[in-house]
Amino acid sequence: MKYVDEYRDGAKAREIAAVIGAEVQPGRRYNIMDFCGGHTHSIARFGLEDLLPPSVRLIHGPGCPVCVLPTGRIDSAIELARRPDVILCSYGDMLRVxxxxxxxxxxxxxxxxxxxxxxxxxxxxxxxRQNPDKTVVFFAIGFETTTPPSALALLQAHAEGLENFALFCNHVMTPPAMRAILTSEERVPLEGVIGPGHVSVITGSQVYQPFAEQWQLPIVISGFEPLDLLQAILMLVRQVNNGRAEVENQYARALQQDGNPKARQVIEQVFTLRPSFEWRGFGALPDSALSIRPEFAAFDAEARFALPYRSVPDHKACACAEIVRGLKRPQDCRIFGTACTPDHPVGSCMVSSEGACAAHWAYGRFRDQQQGAAQ
Structure with missing residues (x-):
């Protein structure tokens, strides 16, 4: 299959990994956060950590929108769904959170x-369109990648006069989450970040420049295939070794520096910044999420149903809040694989297709078993 198999070439992957091993400096640690949940799953699926030298440590970040959505927003969606006059439409990974x-x-x-x-x-x-006697609410969720389709759906409903359509808006943004990671009192030291590819296709790469400059943090925006990620890690290692802190683009086949201006324009047409929004693991972050502009209030489910929000604490045993901040790994959670499994999830990190716990359950736990047997 052209342009897929080429990025999954095992021999090439080992070659790049060997270069990484040769270029890491003795006594130096390279803590690298893979910010995007898609990267997390690719790393686990293709066993990339096994190819890397011990001094290169990959840390999973908050780039899973399902994982960082707080429990209170799930409760609000459930409240909406239980109204007899509502049909709630949602992507499948939200149903079991x-x-x-x-x-x-x-x-x-x-x-x-x-x-x-x-x-x-x-x-x-x-x-x-098929149910004019019901209010159809779309559970809109995601980072910048999935925000344009939500905006376009609202504009289409407005153009058609589809008054029974509404959005329950839960769209969040990447830069505030990155800032929260870097400014947290309790954080893991980072030498570099693998920037999210799909998000950056919308935002462009320039949004990360302040982080590189202020925190002297190397950032490389990466694609999602094994060779993409290994090349991005090599680029980060070289930046660290050379004392550089720049935003580099490994994902050149899809990402332009200015991103997608038309997509950002439609986002700005429909949405505005929320003054504050609660994130799982981070609490309330200012200017970190979007709400529907007042001129489109008729299509805003929160406004239409006067939907209150109540902050709800996570399950006491669940470590998802620490995992999305990179403070813990899935295997550090005391209920991982016992009380919390994909069939009976306790936390959102085990449910989402981009969650770190789901990735470790699917791939990483077998690696842990092999390492335990070897010891």
Whole structure:
């Protein structure tokens, strides 16, 4: 398969890993955060950590929108879904995320709530057209990557006069999360960051420049295939060795420096900054999320239903809040693989397709077992 197999060439991967091993400096640690959940899964799936020298440590960050959404927002979605006049449309990975009391959208659906799995915003619009007697609410979630489709769906509903369509907006942004990681009193020291590829296709690379300059932090925006990630790690190692702190673009085949101005324009047309928004693991972060502009309030589910928000603490045994900040690994959580599994998740990191716990369950735990047996 052209342009996929080439980026998964095992011999090439070992060659790049050998170069990384040759260029790391004795006695120096290279703590590198892979910010994006897609990177986390690729690293685990292809066993990239096994190819790297011990001095290069990969730390998983908060780049999973499902993982950083707080429990209170899940409860709000469940409350919406249980209204008899509402059909809630959502991407599938949201349905099993636990709310308070181990409730979930899937349980609400089993109890009779009208919850539909959709694969795009176009599906949600179609449901609204087919059910004019119901308010169809799309559970809009994600970083900058998935925000343009939500904006376009709202504009399409506005153009059609589709008054029974609304968004429950939970879109968050990458730079505030990166800033929260770097300014936290309790944080792991970082020598470099693998920047998110898909997000950066929208935002461009220039949004990371302040972080490189202020914190002298090397950042390399990477694609998602094994050779992409290994090349990005090599670029970071070289920056650290040379005392540079720059924003570099490994993902040149997809990412332009200024990103996608048209996508950002439609985001700005529909959304505005929230003064504050709660994140799992970080608490309330200022100017870190989006809300619907007042001129489109008729399509805002929170405004239409006067939906209150209540902050809810996470399950006491769940380490998801520490995992998304890079303070713990999935295997450090005392309920990982016992009380918390993909079939019975306690935390969102085990549910999401981009969650670090889900990645470690699918791939990493077997690596741990092999290492334990070898010892």
């Amino acid at each position: 636990p709310g308070s009391g181990r409730d979930s959208l899937l349980k609400a659906k089993a109890d009779g709530a009208s919850v539909r799995i959709v694969y795009s915003t176009l599906d949600a619009l179609k449901v609204a």
